[in-house]
């Protein structure tokens with residue numbers, strides 16, 4: 001009989017003493033989980049930490065790769081007299097402290113002030129490191145350093161929470177970090193690819209707004225001048241309407257000051273301005289199609305909000321309608337070399353802007369079209 | 380617990396293509412991106428069709444891979 005067989009087996013084990021041992025081990029485990037309920041959590045924590053460690057190594061590799069690319073590019077383009085490695089490492093730790101928001105009055109201008117000093121300082125340092133680089137290339141190099149700085153910061157933050165979680169054996173801390181990891185890895189990967197674009201001066205997805213207005217202006221320009229720092233105005237005539245096109249000055253990597261530019265133009269033009277159109281890349285939702293253009297009202301400008309604020313304020317004051325076009329992109333597409341579907345969207349944006357100008361701007365009056373985004377690789 | 384594969388994360392960098400148009404005959408052609416290229420730059424490369432040496436860069440972007448159907 002089957003049962004007898006098993007009983008005999010057990011009996012046999014008991015004879016050797018092994019059975020007792022197995023029972024004791026079993027009992028030990030039971031007691032362990034009974035009186036030490038965090039045991040399973042500890043095992044899980046161990047697994048999670050190992051997983052995070054692997055990802056942290058990957059972040060470090062990406063960070064080092066971007067740093068090395070920044071150093072190589074500065075050496076190649078800027079031809080510094082001495083080794084720039086030390087100065088670049090210093091710039092990678094550079095920080096800006098955002099203004100105190102306890103009393104929010106005037107915070108936009110405080111923020112603008114700090115960002116402007118930061119940007120100037122950054123560019124100044126890079127200019128010193130790159131005596132051979134042209135003015136516009138210094139701006140692109142500053143972008144590259146900014147990418148290196150962000151990668152470095154992301155790595156340090158992740159490392160901080162990893163080490164803290166490990167030190168305190170805090171599974172909830174580790175759990176939160178692990179939940180965020182896929183997005184952080186994606187952003188780091190995007191930054192890694194962005195470093196190529198800025199190292200060689202290639203247009204990125206975020207430049208679609210600039211590209212669209214550059215196409216709108218090309219060949220029709222009556223005047224071109226700088227209205228604010230790194231910001232160019234191109235004047236064109238379109239079907240008896242005066243169109244002032246505002247964009248970042250290319251082909252260096254900069255986003256310019258479209259807010260300041262539009263504000264100055266309106267102050268100069270007075271009530272002739274009948275419409276403001278902004279064109280920008282917008283973050284698409286998962287499942288949306290890249291390169292799809294959508295339209296709406298308001299000011300389409302991302303970033304810290306200074307430019308958006310300035311345009312909204314003056315538009316409200318003068319009662320000028322705000323029209324916006326957004327081209328969908330993912331966060332990765334926005335900072336990596338421009339994809340075909342996005343570049344192709346520029347032509348349809350131009351056509352659409354033209355029809356809006358015809359429809360909403362009376363003949364003989366003026367409209368402002370602002371192409372928002374980074375002008376790297378777009379002249 | 381699924382392990383993390385670094386190879387999965389590593390996206391390959393795709394260098395963009397530069398698209399040029401001849402300013403006198405309008406012939407379009409393309410080549411790999413070269414440093415210092417930018418959109419609306421006039422280069423003094425020679426047109427393969429009419430031989431004039433002024434080409435205008437009209438686009439720089441990454442060609443998408445053909446989708447499998």
Ligand SMILES: [Zn+2]
Pocket residue numbers: 401402403404405406426427428429430431
């Ligand atoms: Zn030709």
